[in-house]
Structure formats: structure tokens, C-alpha cells
Amino acid sequence: MQPTIVLVGAGIANASPQSLSAALEGCTTVVCRTLRHPGLSEAIAEIVEPGVPILSCDDLYDGATDFDELYPKIADRIVSLAKMTDDTRLAYVVPGSPAIGERSVQLLLKEPGITIEIGAGLGLIDYAALKLHWDPIDGLKIVDAIDLLDQLPTDSETLLVLQCFDPMIAREITAKVEERHGHVQMLHHLGQADEKVVDVVETSAELDLCDHLTSLFITNLTPLYGDLSSLIDVVHRLRVECPWDAEQTHRSLARHLLEEAHEVVQAIDDLELTDVVTATEEPTLVAHLEEELGDLLLQVLMHAEIASEVEDFDLASIARTLQTKLVRRHPHVFADVDVDSAEQVVANWETIKAEERRNSTRSQVPEALPAALRLQKSYRKLTGLGLTPEELIARIDASSTTDQSATNFALAALTALTQEIDLEETLRRAARLLEELIPG
Template identity: 35%
Template sequence: MSITIVGLGPGNFSHITLETWELLSGADKLLLRTAKHPCVAILKERGIQFASFDYLYEQAADFDCLYQKIASEVINRACTGESIVYAVPGSPLVAEKTVELIRTQAVEAGLSLTIVPAMSFLEVLYVRLGVDPINGITIIDAGDLPKLPPDLETGLVITQVYSRQVASDAKLALMEYYGDEYLVAVVRNLGLPEEQIAHVPLYELDRLPVIDHLTSVYVPPRPARSKTFSFDPVVDVMARLRSPGGCIWDIEQTHLSLRRYIIEEVYEVLEAIELADGAKLCEELGDLLLQIVFHARIAEESGVFTMQEVIDTVTEKMVRRHPHVFGDITVRNAAEVIMNWDQIKKREKAGERTGALDGIPIGLPSLMTAYKLQAKAAKVGFDWQDIGPVWDKVAEELAELKAAAAKPGAENGRETESELGDVLFAVVNLARFMGIDPETALNTTNNKFKRRFNYIETKLKEQGRTWGEMDLAGLDALWDEAKAGE
């Protein structure tokens, strides 16, 4: 009672080893996983008798069931006393699930098992594509692509791409990792006279003229991303810019002169987030980081603090303010996290802040200042219990604004300005009750207006028209087009 597993190689009969050929030609009982292999025709020509499991391919519900049935059949025949030679395409230990199952079940059944080395299609693929496996390679069945780790760094060989549907499913799975345009190599009939190698973008993977059981896909490795990072490069660049012989403009900057730039960078980060543009967000976060490094360099030059102290201070603060993560405090929900944060922060600032409204930066935009004033007042109980009175307050302030604006004479200018401020303050309070950051909301609307206005401007240029040639109705129509396009 024994099982000997051999491989038929990648396709060409010349790739079968002499040891395998002797086992095939001398087998008492030769079983093929599939007769759909180029070497099988030669076995027939030379009078070698065999049976295959191709009939099971039509019966099985899926490949897992198929492979299990084949493995069980091989084991059962061996258990009846037969000496089985089981032949698989390629190499027995490369992407052969039936072999994995047989190895496990043979041990449980007490059967003698021998696996004979064989050449797989991988050796041909390495040569044809110039791939050195020493650099790392991952081999996976097309059906297992959903299990692919998202941080895969090696080249990828996908086997069993036997139909257009499988190729389509593989394409969709791979595009999640690599993108539509990523170039892959589709190989077919490797080692045979009809060998084909096509380099195509992923989105064309299922559009090739022929896809069959001898089709595989090679996906080159993505450029490796460093698993560690360092602030040193940007810190060193800033030090060079600020040093004698560096950039005159950078040398002249101070904390005060740089204030406007850090605000601008924050808003550009917000725009990238709103656009859901990953590449732009990466760039804008870098620009914001540069401003932080800039300020830290200026401080270091005057002996106030260093970039390392900035990092250490915020790290210590985050650990200190998250005792439920780094300590022994237990919290039930996010609300308790915020409560703990506020209490810890209050203790830290006890010597600095004596009033309920202390701690609001002077240079904040007005909408953000209003939001923080109201939030701090609410913490000591100066707030409505629900949103109903807030709506009433907005309506009240709007009525007062209308009344002030309707007064005759120039003397109403200051009163109207004051009433408009009250309206904005009331709207900020409404935003707070709704859980909306008013600064972010207005910034989003500003960007939306800009996009739609740019659309109108582009359309006018395409039509060879100027702003002065359009009436408001025509401009409104273009505005509606821009709105519909979003």
C-alpha cells in the first residue's frame, strides 16, 4: 500500500525527468489529476495506460470539494492494496492542493508516501521574465486572492487562471491593491511551441483573446516602502536652509512671520481631505510638517527647545491623557474618554487658567473662536438643554438684523454689523448642537463654490464668451450644470 506522486512538468515532454518517466512507464496503477496536459498525448502514443479524474471536475460544487474528492479517491485506492502513481501537472509541491491533502491523509491512513521532485512552470517563468526568486516570490491560486495580504512586497504568481471569469475576478481583486494601470505579465503554454507572454495593464487582464487552464499571471513587486521612518531628512534640510550660505528668505523668517503659512497649510490639508485625494493629502501633510520643523528650528537656534523635545512632549502628553490605554483606568464609551481627557487637561493647566473661557488662542479664525467660547461655556452649564431654543435664537437674530438693516441713514452701519455678528454667533451655536465644525463646514462650501465657479469660467472659455456677454439666468443655468455634475 503505497502512493508515489510525480509531476508532469510545465508542458513540454522534454521537461519530464528520467526518474519520473520510469515511474510513469512502469506504474501498475497510474492516476492523473487531469488528462488536460500537453504530455498526455505522448503517454497515449507510447501505450501507457492511465485513468484521470477529469470526470470529477463537472460534478464538484467548487474546487475545494473537487480537490478533496480527488485526494480521497487516491487514498481509498491505495488502502485497497494498490500501489498508486499519482501524476499532477508541473511539480507536486508547487500550487498542488490535492498533494497537500494526500500528504495529510496518507499519514492518518498509515500509507507509504513518496514525492518525486519535478520541474514546475515556475522555472520557465523565471527564465522568460528574468525573475530571480531569491528576491522573494509569492505563489497563490486565483481562488485565494481575497486572502492576499494588503502589504505584500514580493512578486506574485497567480495560478489556475483557467477562464475569462476567473481572470475577471482576479483583475477586480488585484486592482484593489495595485490600481487599474499596473502592468502585469500573462503567461500561457510556457515551455511549449505555442508559448505566449503578454504584458498588459490590469484592467485588460480578462480581455485577452485566449485564457485557458495553462494561463498564469505574474504581478511584479511594488516598490518597497520603508517600514521605519525618520524626521532626520526634513530636519537636516531645514537646518541647511537656515545656516550661513543657505536660503536668504528662510534665514529671515521668525515665528511671527510664519503664522500665515501654517494657517494656509492647514486649510490645504482640509481641502485634500474633502477631495479624498490621497496623493494631495500626502503632499499637504508634508507641507504642514515642514512648518512645524521650521518653527522648531528657529526655536532651537535660540536655545528654547528642539524638534526632539516637540516629539517627546506630545508623546508624553498622549500617554498621560490616555490612562485607559496606557494605565489602569477603564472606560465604557467615547464620552468617558472625552471626560477623562478634559479632567486631566484641567489639572495640567490648573496654574495657567483661572476663568472658564481661558485657553482659547488669540489668533484663531472667528468661527473657531465662537465655537470654542460656546463649548467652554457649555461645560460650566451655560447652555440650552436641546436644539429647539437654538433654532429660535437664530430666527430672533435674523429678525433683529433685518430690522437694523431697514433703518434709514448711515448711522445704522455699526448696529447692522453687530446684529450680523449675532446671527453668525447663533449659527455657530446651531452647528455645535448638530455636531458640525462650522469652520470646516464653511471651508467645504468655499471649495464647492470655487469648483462650480471654475466650471462656469471653463464653459465660457469653451464657448468663446465673456462674463459681460452672459445674463444672470445663463450663468445660473451653468451653475446648475456644475451642481448636477457633482
């Protein structure tokens, strides 16, 4: 026999006494996540059998510095109380639904050696659906307000945003939704005497009321990359209706890809390598970089469209492959690897790439790279294998049978690499200086 935790949703308002009483029947201890929700302590006290202690975790709220610290402490307390005896039957009462937005419950569900039962109660989702005349089966993503501060979802999901306890947070989220032409409703104190369900914009005075009993309901978000979908449609139409685009192949587009990549680099040079960029010039240079990046993106879309026509791959599979690679090569972000510096990130990256290449027949250094960049990549790979810069220079000097002046230049280039000079960037800067001396 093992202890039992009964998860009870006390509801956000006027939960059925009969359902709560049935859920709490036989429990030897009742622990409420908080007793500070309106009417909760009174409702529980009326239902709990005489002599059964009613505890809360409000003291943990008072002592915690953030929610990441708080919820594990709540779960630990519940587990400790439940394991006091093998026949303990403990009721853990949350104000809304134990299945929605309750991180402490998710932690309890992972705890071994404890039986979990689900109690009763009308939760926030149920109540909100009735108030909004909206069926959750049509799709819903439930998120914490803090998690939306960085970025809204990229698609047009319907969102129920919990924990909108601060007016500034609610306004910031609402402003982001307005940028995406979405619709926001504020759900405030549902089920209470001062209940409000109102449409809001960033400047709405109602948002000043936001507290721990406030949520936002967000619909009709314009997909973040909707313009990209339209562009994909344009490229598809070009392949069908434009004679020039229709006859292109991966090979015929290769030189255009190189040209567009170089034009992007040129646009970056114009923006960042110019000694003085005036306030009036900078927007023009930024717009030029944006345009050149668009031309480069077109090359990717064209190659994806060509490949999709013969079912080799498509833009979606390119994105999936890239996402998988980025996650795999950033274990310090997506896994449990610790790094202290950018140098460690690069070292891990090269180690992972080396592992990937064991089953690959591709050349380690692409031959199509510009000479300086090709030299630099080869140098980095060899030093990454443990060869010192001095050993590399000595080997080149000893094995060279070519013209000595060419060898001397190569050795000078290698020496520059040992000083962590970016050869490609340095040579482009030198070329730029020479070009400025050309008359006319």
C-alpha cells in the same frame, strides 16, 4: 508495510520520458488529476507499463461546484485507491509540479498511514523562471488568482498568480497592479505551440486568451503603505530637529490626543448628523474627516517615536500587539468558534476581555472617559455580570445619600440605558440643538 503514493509532476511540456518512466516504475495504478492538459494522456500512455490502469479525476471536476469541494474529493479518491492493499504503489500525476499550487497534494501530505515519494518532471516554476530569465531564489510568493481579488499583498513581493482561468479575473488583478504601479506579464500555454509570454495592462487584448493554462507574473509593486513609511520618517525628523516636538512627552501630548479624538468625532458629526448634506458639501466634509484622522494618527506616531527612543516599544510592536489582540478576540474569524449574530460577537469579546483582565491591574473602566460614556461602560459591564437593569436602579436608589435631584437625574440616565439609548451620542445631539439656538 504501508501503501505508497508517488507524486509525479508530468511537466507542462515535453517532460523527460526517462524521468517520468523512472518515477512510474513499479506503480500498480496511475491516477492523473486531469487528462485534459495538452498531450498529457498520450505521454502517460506511452510510458506506463502494459496492464497498469490509468485513471483520472476529470469526473470530479465535472461534478464539483467549487474548488473547496473538489480538492478534498480528489485526495479522498487517491487515498482510497492507495489503501486497497498494503503493498499498493500508486502514482498520482499532476500536470505541473506536485510541490507548487497543488492543494490536493497538500491534503495527501497530511494523510497518516501512507508513504509519500516525490517523482520527477519539469514544473511551471522551473519553466517560467527560464522563460523570464528570473531566479526564484530572489523571492517569490505563489498565490491563487481568486485569493487576489480582495486585495494585493501590502508590500512589494514578486507574485506568480496561478489559476487565471477567466479573463475578467485576470483584468481585475491587472487593474489592481496598475494602481500600485506594478508590472504584469501573462504566461499563457507555456511549452505549447501557442505559448505567449507578454507584458499586459488591464485593456490588453491578450487577456481574452486566459484559460486554465494561464498565469500572471507580477513585479515592482509599490508598497501599499509606502506613504506611511515616509510619514514615520517625517515624525522622526521632527523629534530630532524641531524644538517643540523634541521636548514633548507622553504626558504633555495627552491633552492633544484627547483634543484630536474629539475633533475626529466632530468631523463625523458634521458629516453624518447634518440634516441635509448637499452634493457639493459632502466632499469637503469627507476631506475634513480625513484631515482630522491624520491629526489623530500623528499622536499615535509621536507616542511610538517617544517610546522607541528609550526602547520601550515602537510602531511595529504596537501593530504586532494589536494584531495579536484582534485575532484573539475574533475567534469566529480566525478560529473555529461559530456565531449567529453581532450580539454573540460582543458577548464573546467581553468574555475574552474579562479573561485578559484577570492578570491586569488596570482599572476596568478608564476614569478619563467622558461621564456619559463612563456610565455606559460601567452599566454594560455590570449587566454582563448578570445584574438586571432593575437591580442596578434599585441599588443606586437605595444607597444614594446625595442630593435627591442629582439621584433622580442619575436614575433617569440609567433608565435611558435600559432602553439601549447611547447616552453620549444623545447628549451630544442635545448640545448641538441648543448650540443652534445661541444667537450669532
